[in-house]
Amino acid sequence: MALQEAVLEPGVRDFDIQPHRPRRGTVAENDSMNRALGWFSVGLGLTQLVAPRELARFIGIPDQPFLLRFLGMREISSGIGILTKKEPSNWLWSRVAGDVMDLALLGIALKSDESNRNKVLMAAAGVAGVTALDWMASRQSSEASGRILGLKTRDGMIAGRTAMTINRDRAELYRFWRDLENLPRFMNQIQSVHRRDERISRWVAKGPAGVRLEWDAETVDDRPGERISWRSLPGSRVENRGAVEFEDAPGGEGTEVRLRMEYRPPAGVAGALVAKLIGQEPEQQMREDLRRFKRLMETGEIPTTDGQPSGRSMMRRDRKYER
């Protein structure tokens, strides 16, 4: 069995599905640069948290304290991550993510009439400089680890796993999942699944920027009440594979459900990074899919606030935070 097929193997429960061992020394060599970037993050983050309005005024963008504070928290946590983690690569990547986000925001600000162009350009130049440093530092330390920006990757595939306990019978959960046409009810990215025959199904998903993606997948392993695994057929536009396992939870607390997936992102790992920046982190999305599955199975519906009133109803959608 080839290494990359491992995700299809039983034993989803085994947490360490992709051992990676950082090369010794890599981190230490970059120590002082890492530390400087770490402190820069903490400092910037504190400024964003404490004085969002002043900072907004200083860099010349419209006053959005909540957003700036949120970015501040992210900066501080990535700064602390860099300063304290033995193996800082994903924290460094989150700095890069942060930089790109800041640049994007400054880009938006540049278009808005409320901003002061010169100030924004100055700030952008500053951020771009730091981005370059971040990029170098993270490239160096992530070469050793197989993780980019918290994305677990192997051979250019994005990998993720997540687990939840569902207060339902194992057989019932299996049955619902086994009827693949049910999957779009809780998998946000999947628009439809049609069965061709017992083994082959046609999947339609919405990809980044609303692109329609289609592929055929085959069911590899189907053990009633225990596990289902699948993979895309060779030559598919979106190469992917996954497995879900069902196990009785101890103490009669329902069923432990574990989900693992790997896919080759249509726009490459870089595309996946961009997706992550706009809040579509693959592993988090898997977790939310599994959570929706849990909610649907336990309560018969998926709680939402999408469509409720608010004092900002002039906005089309009121679903800022649901993933």
Added chain:
Amino acid sequence: MKAVCWQGKKKVSVERVPDPRILNPRDAIVRVTSTAICGSDLHLYNGFNPAMMRGDILGHEFMGEVVEVGSGIRDLRVGDRVIVPFAIACGNCLNCQESLFSLCENSNPNAWMAEKLWGYSSCGMFGYSHLTGGYAGGQAEYVRVPFADVGAFRVENGLSDDQVLFLTDIFPTGYMAAENCDIKAGQTIAVWGAGPVGLFSIKSAFLLGAERVIAIDRFPERLRLAREAGAETLNYEECDIREGLDYLTAGRGPDACIDAVGLEAHGDSIQYAYDRAKQALSMETDRPIALREAILCCRNGGIVSVPGVYAGFLDKIPFGSVMNRSLAIRTGQTHVHRYVQPLLKHIEDGDIDPSFLITHHLSLDDAAAGYDIFSNKQDGCVKVVMHPN
């Protein structure tokens, strides 16, 4: 409809917004008849929750009449008079089945966000920031109630709104705080904060068999209500609390201490200046002045029960005192659903009339004034109840 919207720090306004509609089969729509302002709303009002957005509809203590039900609702009918717990619970998950309703695993659509801050999420709540779901609240003419089959309790017409409204939050909250003290006959309970939650803690401690209750606050009208409820009182501006409690309990300390103050504790010491400064710099989210004191004052082997709300990170908690003196800390958002029936019975039996603390009845239109006086404890304000009309 009209609704009270959060507009930023210390700013709320009554806005015209669209009426709520059924979004899920187990939803119901309730026309609100009474809706209160809670101490928890003050934490949002004073800007301590970063997950509030301008335009969010506030309010989690409300009752009214069912005007519409979703296709999944069987036992509730249009016209039913209901009270609605602030915690939203599905009734199906493991925690709900263990009666840990405020830990419902399914009701917070933004659980991912709470997981980032707290490790795991609590339940969804009405009008209580996007961290707990961003659900539109009940300081409005109408409100959507998710999982209404579990979260809307019918009450008969014999009792007034004022008598049953607080079953939605503060009465169960005070009761759970007292229950968490495992009160045995002869015991003394100290309660920090004689606000609505503190006052219900005092009443509940007596209901549960406490011998003595000692209440701590600084506002005369609140201390008076505490005394009327049977408590002895200490004004923290006039005496040293540790010394006072030590003297009153003859050197043992209270058997249990209840912190019914929460993250906006006030103080007159250097501590207060320290916490305010750290909060202003976002280096600490909460000011745990009452909590620190409650820990230090508690009897060896005693219980510190914390109904007061904390949101994030607290500094200088004397955990050495907790560890070395075998203290237990009990806390949580209230599992309201499990207290509604038993406490309703206490009200029906005349053991308690929860309306005793209402000082202000206002029109919903006057919400801004209501928040202002309740927040600043002006005009003798203890509890504000508003009515849309």
